[in-house]
Amino acid sequence: MLDVIDPLLHEKANADWYRLAVEGGLFSEADRRFLLAHSPVEGGPSRWCCVELQDDWDIMGKGAAGLLGSAPLCPEFRMLSLDGNVLCFATTWQHSISTSVLTAPHRSRVLRRFAEWVAQGALDRPNEPPLSTAVRRWLDASSG
Structure with a gap:
């Protein structure tokens, strides 16, 4: 968990997410595709969409301000490896950001x-x- 008052929160949150994603097996350096849970209608059911991490990614900043959360540094997302063996999720608490990886969710x-x-x-x-x-x-x- 990262403290929201940390001046390096943005950099640390992105670095932690990437480290967990690669080490956990969400995707690899060679193939950066994974599934992202997306709800096209607010409050509606989520669907898994295949996405690919681009070179200029910013999951916890710009990403969290859009599809992956409610504002910069306020992530709320669920990601799944293409083989379904790794689940990655993040949430924002009152004073921290938490990113977790679960292997073998089945x-x-x-x-x-x-x-x-x-x-x-x-x-x-x-x-x-x-x-x-x-x-x-x-x-x-x-x-x-």
């Missing part, structure tokens, strides 16, 4: 319980493709 009992609940249709909405179908596919593919 092995997390908490995530699997949540996925089972979603697979039962708990988050399906009328007039939208059902989330339950995709989640059931994920559960079936990652069992065992």
